[in-house]
Amino acid sequence: MSPNLDPPYIARCAVLAMALEVSGTPKPGNIDRDHDYVDTKYEDFIAAAIGVFPVMEKACTGGGIGELILEASDECVKWQSGGNTHFGAYILLFPLIKAAMSGTDHLKENAIDIVRDTTVNDAVDFYKAFSKVAVRMKDSEDLDVRDDSSLEELRERGLTMYDIMEISSKNDMVAKEWVNGFARCFKAGRSILEKRKTGSLNDATVLTYLELLAEEPDTFIVKKYDLEKAHYTQRLAIDVMDRRMTLNELSNRLYMEKINPGSTADIIIAGLFIALLSGLKV
């Protein structure tokens, strides 16, 4: 284990990953340093990232994944007025933070073990946190998260948080990361590190985001609109990759059409965190 990988170090990497992700511009469709939404602004994301520092530090040494997501969600909204800005990111960051406490050599394997070890209590806490953000999204198809009866049902069926993520994985690319061994998070991390060798940190972030967008339809867009809109966004990203459209044109189009690929941004946060742990230079 690197002497640096202590809780205060790991927590700062997690906070910095959130701050760098939202700073990366233009990150078509999502909030960045030059793009606000009506109800959420860039500074909300920055304050939210800094505000959850103690929860990130606590995650290194204790707390269940569900409990940590619930705590971070509560803390997040105390620091700014843009809502629960990082809910999807927490789902990825907390297992990775815990895994980082055993060093970076087996980060992926350790994160896989950690999510598989989640409990029914994690699932219950996760749903409590999710129910607070659910008003902003369509319902989960699998469980109604807005009433206590669904929490009872969770307990009766003995579903762990891992089970919930497995059920959700076909409709949610963040949940899918729990099932596929954080494959796209690590891929994003490698891509950011590789691109940083020859380019700026901002370009490494933005270009990796674009690659992810071109690779798979963003499931946040599917939930907010439908699969067709997500495929449309993916095709536009491919157009930029193939130089049939500029990044700024894509950016303007997605902002005008209010299409925000939020889950892809969550993967970028996890990728930046992995890259920072692996020596990414700011």
Added chain:
Amino acid sequence: MSPNLDPPYIARCAVLAMALEVSGTPKPGNIDRDHDYVDTKYEDFIAAAIGVFPVMEKACTGGGIGELILEASDECVKWQSGGNTHFGAYILLFPLIKAAMSGTDHLKENAIDIVRDTTVNDAVDFYKAFSKVAVRMKDSEDLDVRDDSSLEELRERGLTMYDIMEISSKNDMVAKEWVNGFARCFKAGRSILEKRKTGSLNDATVLTYLELLAEEPDTFIVKKYDLEKAHYTQRLAIDVMDRRMTLNELSNRLYMEKINPGSTADIIIAGLFIALLSGLKV
């Protein structure tokens, strides 16, 4: 004492103040979210702000002011490649952080007591930290900070850090804050809170910065160039206040002429910190 004013809370306010200051745009002449320098970029300031979190937390319960500035300076450059981005801000933040541990009711009085209680050891540590950034600035007129003999001289003359700041106060607006009871820091804090009532956080930050710039010649500009250039910058800021020039015109002019009012930015950081402690909403 508000239950919130514990070390993790105060430290987050300090980190957030640094992040919000550098995000405020356009902040003519200084690095902001849309303006980098050749050797320092926006992300360097964000990483530097987040990187010093543990030193900010430590300051709440221990460590001399000089020692904390030295530690923060060392930590700061580990997280990014743009140099000691916040040296002037540390001089203001650490006394205010320590004062905040006794609540916000007598923040100003407590900060005054804290700087008056600084020691010769604080002065020695401060100069050790300053010697590392001094290559970027002209020498102090009063003490050559680059060799050990000046540290010996400090000890022989029995100069405390407060004494040093008093000597420097005629040429350095940050040092002057120690002598004048942090007058402009608190004024900036009140201005930011007041402007936030009717405007955005960004506008509150930028307009307060402009007011400070129009009020006094920035001593960082004096050190980098001369008093004439600082007065020239002040006159331009007055022109913007009086609507003879736009903020963007001022911004473009200062960036082109490489005039960065760095000490005014330090005051803004302290003002944002005071405002956050006093309930500023992000």
